[in-house]
Amino acid sequence: MALLLYELTESFRIAFAQIRANKMRSVLTALGVIIGIVAVTLMGTAINGIDIGFERSLAMLGDDVLHVQKWPWFGAEDWWNYVNRPQVLPADAERLNRVIENTPNSLLETAVPVCARGASVKFGENQVGGVFVQGTTSDYARLMTADFEDGRLFNETESIAGRQVCVLGKDVADALFPTSSPIDQTVTIQGQPFQVIGVLAKQGSFLGLFSFDTQAIMPLNAFRKYFGVRRNTELQVKVKDKLQLAAANDELIGAMRRVRAQLPGERDNFTINQQQAFKAQLDPVKSGIALAGLFITGLSLFVGAIGIMNITFVSVKERTKEIGTRKALGARRRTILLQFLIEAVSICLIGGAVGLTLTYATCLALQHAMPALPVEFSVGLVFVSMAVSVLTGIVSGFAPAWGASRLDPVVALRYE
């Protein structure tokens, strides 16, 4: 046992001396492994980042909310089927809420109508374009995920009356009121004055693409007055228990069919969307990244492995006489095998460490440059890439090391 330990430490010593003596050669050889490890770890980080970002973004959307809409979010294939459906209207929300109330042990809590469109918001000289303006009722408070930084949502009276009040997203508020408080100020939306009664806390963006902070919320009745009544509405339905989302979904389908007075056998003339759909939508993206990453990893590790195999063959050839000497001094086959195997593994480990460092630096730089991106370097990557490095070293170093261990000592000693 002790012998093996001494052989191992000796092998590492030799390997590092050898690598130090042939720096350039070792670096060039390790290049393939470096690229491979960078590819595999970046891929891991990207997929991990998408997952993390997704969970965060889903939580922002509200992961206990179902959306009743005319169109599905993804994959509307038979366009005619959808285009002929009736609009979802605020009145549907009232009827739906009545159905929910009359259902014993309903899994649904409440349905809230929400209309939305893009518009610009002005205050004096300042203007913010492309604001996501939503009209809804005071019940929206029950399914909101955002916190208020200041002020409040409109109450039931203001909601029913369609008072010209609004809540601003953080970025909108900051842009229009860089120095003062927006509360009780009057902004202009679609040419109409709206009094600011609340500001939402900063929420960030959905996957770094769509910001939740450039929004404004106003009473639905005011929205319908100035943006038109025929606008498409969606019903946001909060479920009581998000663990029973699937069952709640089924109940909602039934409830909506009653609202719409649909006959049995008739196709649903509405769609229920949920965040899960986003997830499914992202799966191909993730597997695309994984596939590309694995391809690059595989290719560069393959090239790297061949390089290392080659360099180990060269190393064995160069040191044939040394191998003969070592055997004459009592080195066993195992000793020689280990020596060259460890040399190959060491090069790979160094390559792996360099690759990891590169990935780590890239992650830090990305986090610094784009804080919104959910880039996180995980410790698991260290283990994965070290394991990959060691494996590459063993696979590529084995043939030359085996050959070295089998050398006839007399032949090796005679080698010039």
Next chain:
Amino acid sequence: MTPPPAPAATAARPIRPAGSLVIEIEDVSKLYKMGSEIIHALRGVSLEIRRNEYLAIMGPSGSGKSTLMNMLGCLDTPTSGRYDFNGKNVAHMSDDELAGIRNREIGFVFQTFNLLPRSDALRNVELPLIYAGMAPHARHERAMQALANVGLADRVHHRPNELSGGQRQRVAIARALVNNPSIILADEPTGNLDSKTGTEIMELFEQLYEQGQTIIVVTHEEDIARHARRVVRLRDGLIESDGAVF
């Protein structure tokens, strides 16, 4: 009247009583196949070597000296014939067992020194001890002692290229001795040295012999062979003569 120098020198030399049998080979032959050609490097050699012997193997180039030496050193196995080392038949040993014999029982000294170029003298001498599984501290001490014994206590951290030829060969001898082998095998140990340095190395062998080492030296120089107590002459793979040195 001037006395003849060589006999006078030999006459003064002590001859230690030979001990137990270390090496016994009987009718050993070695064939090499070179394509269709078969080379008889050894054609039936029998030899007994006892503890405390100092033996020179001589012969013209190609006579099979190195082949015999490699066989004796368990680096090679005979094509036919019997070889007993310390009473054990070598033919029946596995590769690892042979490595163990080379490690513990045999100390090699090569014509080309065969030191590891990037390791210092100490490290080179430690090598057999590493393969013997000795702990770092103990082997360090043993190697230091071995280097001191060959007069290199002040050169332990020199690399081979920082040492003279004679010093390199001393390091190699220290390495051969460090594991207390039964026998020292030296294949033309002075072949790469000038005659003065060669003589110094042979004086070192003389000391070792007087301390009780068993030594086999291959050489084709009569001057070198004269240091030994017994000379075996090979020709064309056969023993031509085997006798004491006078």
